[in-house]
Amino acid sequence: MQGMSPIVKKVAQLVMGFIFVYGIYIITHGHLTPGGGFAGGAFLSGTFILLVLSFGSNVLNLRREEEEASEIEGLAIFTFLLLAVIGFLLGMRVFFGNFLPKGRIGELISAGVIPLYNIAVGVEVGAALLTIFLALVIYKEEISK
Amino acid sequence: MELTLSVLLLFMIIGAIYALFAEDLLSALISCGIVGYGLVICFLLLKAPDLAIVQIVVETLTLIIMVAVVLDSTRHDLREKVVIHEKGNSYINAKYVFNVLTVLVLALFFLFFFNQAIYKLEAFGEHTTRMATAYIEQGAEKTGSANLVTGIIFDFRGYDTLGEATILFTAVVGVLTILRLKGHK
Numbered sequence: 605m606q607g608m609s610p611i612v613k614k615v616a617q618l619v620m621g622f623i624f625v626y627g628i629y630i631i632t633h634g635h636l637t638p639g640g641g642f643a644g645g646a647f648l649s650g651t652f653i654l655l656v657l658s659f660g661s662n663v664l665n666l667r668r669e670e671e672e673a674s675e676i677e678g679l680a681i682f683t684f685l686l687l688a689v690i691g692f693l694l695g696m697r698v699f700f701g702n703f704l705p706k707g708r709i710g711e712l713i714s715a716g717v718i719p720l721y722n723i724a725v726g727v728e729v730g731a732a733l734l735t736i737f738l739a740l741v742i743y744k745e746e747i748s749k
Numbered sequence: 750m751e752l753t754l755s756v757l758l759l760f761m762i763i764g765a766i767y768a769l770f771a772e773d774l775l776s777a778l779i780s781c782g783i784v785g786y787g788l789v790i791c792f793l794l795l796k797a798p799d800l801a802i803v804q805i806v807v808e809t810l811t812l813i814i815m816v817a818v819v820l821d822s823t824r825h826d827l828r829e830k831v832v833i834h835e836k837g838n839s840y841i842n843a844k845y846v847f848n849v850l851t852v853l854v855l856a857l858f859f860l861f862f863f864n865q866a867i868y869k870l871e872a873f874g875e876h877t878t879r880m881a882t883a884y885i886e887q888g889a890e891k892t893g894s895a896n897l898v899t900g901i902i903f904d905f906r907g908y909d910t911l912g913e914a915t916i917l918f919t920a921v922v923g924v925l926t927i928l929r930l931k932g933h934k
Contacts, residue, residue: 635894640902642913674921681918688907700907706893715894721903725914732917736924743928 605741607660616658624651631726635715641722645729652734661741670738677731684724687717750794757794761787774819782812789859793866801866805859 607613627647634640655663691701707714764783771777785808792801884901892900902910 635896635899637896638898640896640899674925677918677921681914684911684914688911700904700911702892702904709889709893710895715892715900718892718894718899718903721907721910722899725910728914729917732921735921739924739928 605656605661605744607663608658612658616654620651620654623647623654627651627726627730631722632719633712634722634726635718636710636712641725642729644722645726645731646733648726648730649733649737653737656737656741661745666738666742666745670735670742673731673735673738677728677735680724680728680731684721684728687720687724691717754791754794757787757790761791774823775816778812778815778819782808785812790862793862796866796869798863798866798870801863 624647627644627650629644630637630639630647631641631644634644652669656666688700691703692699694701694703702716702718704716706716709715713719761784764780764787768777768780768784771780785804789801789804789808792798792804884905885897888897888900888905889895892904894900894904
């Protein structure tokens with residue numbers, strides 16, 4: 605896949621970091637403002653998709669990147685399950701128990717485990733979307749060879 | 750209503766167990782269909798017509814696709830039989846009449862249950878049910894999350910979120926399996 609024009613490349617360079625940081629903001633403030641893991645994860649994967657689309661498929665080692673993305677995705681969903689089970693083991697007697705102190709409503713560090721769930725789901729969604737995109741790109745490269 | 754639900758659940762369990770032990774792939778599929786369509790009626794009896802509609806569509810589509818795959822891959826004898834009987838008009842007519850009658854009976858059956866489900870719903874305009882009121886009034890204190898939506902999807906409905914994440918994971922595994930031309934070295 606070819607890269608795009610220099611204008612697109614420059615704009616992508618300028619904008620990409622902001623999009624990534626905004627995605628992290630959406631994920632970490634998921635329990636305070638609209639958004640959360642699912643929306644923020646889409647932002648994170650969008651950064652990498654923008655990178656590959658604007659700079660062409662030679663900018664990254666796509667195969668290695670895809671493998672790592674799917675590994676990170678598996679680890680993230682495992683963390684999600686682990687968080688759910690920890691609450692069960694610590695004497696809550698329910699799956700998905702909130703075992704951390706809840707804190708004051710409206711502060712960044714509050715709501716117990718919900719921010720941790722948000723981070724796990726955000727990483728999982730971002731890695732999953734990136735893996736699907738990279739698999740499609742690699743498939744197209746192999747077809748056109 | 751509990752009696753109807755128990756009978757339905759009993760039928761679904763029997764269908765599921767039969768699907769495990771059926772010798773023919775086609776009959777196993779059809780007994781899986783019993784489970785799916787029984788679930789439609791369960792959703793209707795439990796005041797969830799939206800889920801019932803989704804379940805009907807998904808069940809019908811997957812059943813048709815799976816039956817087509819099974820017929821195409823295993824039941825070669827069936828196709829030859831149809832070709833032989835095409836000469837005689839009476840057999841084909843009886844088959845078509847049977848098909849149309851089955852569709853009509855099934856449609857009337859589901860129409861009856863949908864009609865019952867509609868009468869059980871809240872009146873038009875009364876949008877908050879018992880559960881939703883509890884979420885809105887006590888959600889913030891119980892979860893400690895200022896964003897009520899996040900509080901609900903990660904605390905009260907954690908199983909839903911786990912299911913969504915699992916669906917995404919399965920989708921990725923499926924894409925990687927289908928699109929892989931060369932294996933890993």
